[in-house]
Amino acid sequence: MKRAIVLLSGGLDSATAAAIARSDGYEIFALTIDYNQRHRIELESAKRVAVALNAEQHVIMPLNLRIFGGSSLTGDLEVVKNVPTDTIGNSIPTSYVPARNIIFLSIALAYAETIQAEKIYIGVSSIDYSGYPDCRPEFLTAFESMANLATKSGIENKKISIAAPLVQLDKTATIKLGLSLGVDYSITHTCYDPVSDGVACGCCESCLLRLQAFANVGIKDPIKYAINN
Amino acid sequence: MKRAIVLLSGGLDSATAAAIARSDGYEIFALTIDYNQRHRIELESAKRVAVALNAEQHVIMPLNLRIFGGSSLTGDLEVVKNVPTDTIGNSIPTSYVPARNIIFLSIALAYAETIQAEKIYIGVSSIDYSGYPDCRPEFLTAFESMANLATKSGIENKKISIAAPLVQLDKTATIKLGLSLGVDYSITHTCYDPVSDGVACGCCESCLLRLQAFANVGIKDPIKYAINN
Numbered sequence: 001m002k003r004a005i006v007l008l009s010g011g012l013d014s015a016t017a018a019a020i021a022r023s024d025g026y027e028i029f030a031l032t033i034d035y036n037q038r039h040r041i042e043l044e045s046a047k048r049v050a051v052a053l054n055a056e057q058h059v060i061m062p063l064n065l066r067i068f069g070g071s072s073l074t075g076d077l078e079v080v081k082n083v084p085t086d087t088i089g090n091s092i093p094t095s096y097v098p099a100r101n102i103i104f105l106s107i108a109l110a111y112a113e114t115i116q117a118e119k120i121y122i123g124v125s126s127i128d129y130s131g132y133p134d135c136r137p138e139f140l141t142a143f144e145s146m147a148n149l150a151t152k153s154g155i156e157n158k159k160i161s162i163a164a165p166l167v168q169l170d171k172t173a174t175i176k177l178g179l180s181l182g183v184d185y186s187i188t189h190t191c192y193d194p195v196s197d198g199v200a201c202g203c204c205e206s207c208l209l210r211l212q213a214f215a216n217v218g219i220k221d222p223i224k225y226a227i228n229n
Numbered sequence: 230m231k232r233a234i235v236l237l238s239g240g241l242d243s244a245t246a247a248a249i250a251r252s253d254g255y256e257i258f259a260l261t262i263d264y265n266q267r268h269r270i271e272l273e274s275a276k277r278v279a280v281a282l283n284a285e286q287h288v289i290m291p292l293n294l295r296i297f298g299g300s301s302l303t304g305d306l307e308v309v310k311n312v313p314t315d316t317i318g319n320s321i322p323t324s325y326v327p328a329r330n331i332i333f334l335s336i337a338l339a340y341a342e343t344i345q346a347e348k349i350y351i352g353v354s355s356i357d358y359s360g361y362p363d364c365r366p367e368f369l370t371a372f373e374s375m376a377n378l379a380t381k382s383g384i385e386n387k388k389i390s391i392a393a394p395l396v397q398l399d400k401t402a403t404i405k406l407g408l409s410l411g412v413d414y415s416i417t418h419t420c421y422d423p424v425s426d427g428v429a430c431g432c433c434e435s436c437l438l439r440l441q442a443f444a445n446v447g448i449k450d451p452i453k454y455a456i457n458n
Contacts, residue, residue, distance in 0.1 A: 097339075100339070106335040139375065145371060149365070
């Protein structure tokens with residue numbers, strides 16, 4: 001069976017990307033980076049998603065990006081709350097983590113090369129959160145070319161490709177697609193600033209986009225919120 | 230003062246690259262990745278080199294690549310010993326670590342972006358060890374372009390460049406250059422398979438190239454070897 005690495009954060013997008021990988025016929029090797037993010041509860045969601053997907057392996061790799069900081073997710077910057085959803089993504093938000101997707105794809109590449117996987121799935125979207133430079137198609141294309149110049153597998157013409165099946169979808173379309181593939185969104189986690197028992201805050205940028213998307217789809221988001229649901 | 234990240238392994242090449250960065254007028258922020266390599270003793274050398282260079286900061290970032298393995302430095306492959314030096318680099322050696330330099334540069338990029346460094350120094354050479362795909366100039370150029378597509382600093386036109394001042398030098402030329410800059414090679418570590426007290430084996434590929442280069446320069450390598458010196 002063909003093998004794929006799936007970068008699994010525990011969020012809605014990566015759970016959907018993983019379901020797509022499975023539907024594409026891949027044996028799934030899930031990779032979650034524990035980067036000491038503020039919303040560490042998402043690691044528990046990642047474990048549940050990996051089990052639900054029947055992943056062959058699930059590696060949780062610690063890499064403490066809090067040593068550098070520079071983001072509201074790993075340092076002292078504030079998580080933005082209660083903004084109009086149509087303004088989200090107009091600029092690079094405080095939740096941008098320097099070089100995060102480059103680092104995540106690099107570690108996924110090491111994993112892929114070692115187990116001879118042919119593809120890496122990443123659940124980025126350039127539509128929602130278009131403020132993140134490392135969610136854009138031109139970055140993903142450049143990463144893939146660079147990666148195949150720098151690896152043994154690339155040199156030996158066993159190229160590893162980057163699949164970003166959600167890159168042109170907004171969150172509403174992503175949820176519709178995921179539901180059609182049987183994704184259980186009740187086990188996913190999206191909030192950047194969850195309240196202490198793992199209940200989502202309901203007002204950070206990430207919650208607001210998710211809630212708006214479920215409203216657009218016309219169904220109730222199955223996770224628990226402190227407010228706004 | 231301008232800031233640069235220097236990827237510092239504790240080896241001969243990165244110590245030389247760091248001395249070049251200092252000579253280029255940069256304040257040095259040293260970064261060492263503790264990837265759970267077989268030759269962990271090099272971390273102690275990295276600390277000594279950072280002190281000798283008067284680095285502003287020295288971050289040692291743990292990232293356990295042994296979880297993946299796939300190399301003689303992180304897994305079960307054998308360290309190659311006692312081969313003719315002119316055959317080293319004819320193929321990709323077992324000491325190749327999947328995606329290692331991509332991962333190292335990615336983490337350096339996160340560091341650079343956070344502290345607003347403008348350059349990342351890496352001590353790779355495409356001459357010695359030309360078997361490593363991730364030591365080639367075309368990879369470094371592709372990485373730099375990719376990085377500036379994916380980062381906030383790239384988008385804001387505060388580009389971060391990759392400096393590989395040794396990429397066209399062999400180890401003999403590197404040592405000559407380092408000596409002219411005052412590098413103390415007695416505090417560096419090169420061996421892939423050191424004997425228990427930190428003495429270099431003297432017969433792995435890495436030792437053989439180092440010993441050959443010091444012989445070419447016409448001086449005695451100041452570190453201790455079990456054999457061959």
